[in-house]
Amino acid sequence: MVFKVLTLFPEVILQATNFSILKRAQQRGLIKIEAINIRDYTKDKHKRTDDYPYGGGYGMVMTAQPIVDAYESIKSSKSHRVIYLTPQGKKYTQDIAKEFSKEEELVIICGHYEGIDQRVIDLIVTDEISIGDYVLSGGEYAALVLIDSISRLVEGVIEKKSVEEESFSDCLLEYPHYTRPYEFRGLKVPEVLLSGNHEKIKKWRRYQSLLKTIKSRPDLINAANLTEEDIEFLIK
Numbered sequence: 422m423v424f425k426v427l428t429l430f431p432e433v434i435l436q437a438t439n440f441s442i443l444k445r446a447q448q449r450g451l452i453k454i455e456a457i458n459i460r461d462y463t464k465d466k467h468k469r470t471d472d473y474p475y476g477g478g479y480g481m482v483m484t485a486q487p488i489v490d491a492y493e494s495i496k497s498s499k500s501h502r503v504i505y506l507t508p509q510g511k512k513y514t515q516d517i518a519k520e521f522s523k524e525e526e527l528v529i530i531c532g533h534y535e536g537i538d539q540r541v542i543d544l545i546v547t548d549e550i551s552i553g554d555y556v557l558s559g560g561e562y563a564a565l566v567l568i569d570s571i572s573r574l575v576e577g578v579i580e581k582k583s584v585e586e587e588s589f590s591d592c593l594l595e596y597p598h599y600t601r602p603y604e605f606r607g608l609k610v611p612e613v614l615l616s617g618n619h620e621k622i623k624k625w626r627r628y629q630s631l632l633k634t635i636k637s638r639p640d641l642i643n644a645a646n647l648t649e650e651d652i653e654f655l656i657k
């Protein structure tokens with residue numbers, strides 16, 4: 422998977438992805454992260470990449486020329502998805518992450534100031550994506566959310582089993598985790614996890630998942646694939 426991020430702040434993308442799982446995935450050649458500086462493509466003699474909005478109003482708007490030129494210079498035959506990160510986009514979910522992870526390449530445009538000239542969206546953007554109902558100062562933080570969540574789904578980046586059991590994989594939130602020590606500040610690890618009985622542990626985890634989902638995200642439960650046993654448990 423190749424991520425091509427068009428940004429005014431490439432170092433934000435490059436530095437933040439130079440750790441842990443993403444660093445190892447890049448070293449192993451499973452993912453590639455390119456940060457393209459939009460400013461390098463401006464034809465403005467003062468190297469400007471923003472201007473006042475037509476019609477007046479507060480703030481600055483990123484101009485179309487450097488973004489479109491940057492895109493045209495880095496696009497390839499695999500650039501099928503060009504994502505603009507914006508609070509006005511479709512809300513990002515694990516299903517969208519899965520869909521994007523099937524691509525070989527993703528072009529991601531990070532906005533700044535009041536956003537980008539609408540004609541960039543009209544000309545080259547295929548997907549407008551929001552990472553939530555709040556406003557960030559720049560698309561870089563949202564791009565990092567996409568890069569991280571999509572990379573986890575690229576084969577080999579993390580263990581397959583780990584992805585399969587994670588929250589949202591079956592429309593349920595994941596069960597709670599415990600590690601050593603057995604007792605911490607008076608709180609003990611649930612006995613079932615020490616029982617060595619894998620069937621019992623599986624059942625306990627399933628029920629904990631159901632309880633957590635009902636409590637924190639009841640909206641998810643309708644889409645979950647519930648068994649008769651799950652329903653019986655929830656009714657109780």
Ligand code: SAM
Pocket residue numbers: 505506507508509530531532533534535536537550551552553554555556557558559560561563
């Ligand atoms: N004026 C815009 C509006 O009201 O919709 C907000 C612009 S915001 C200050 C600057 C940039 O941050 C946006 O162009 C976008 O790239 C990014 N951004 C802000 N909030 C975001 C969100 N929730 N999801 C994805 N990107 C976001």
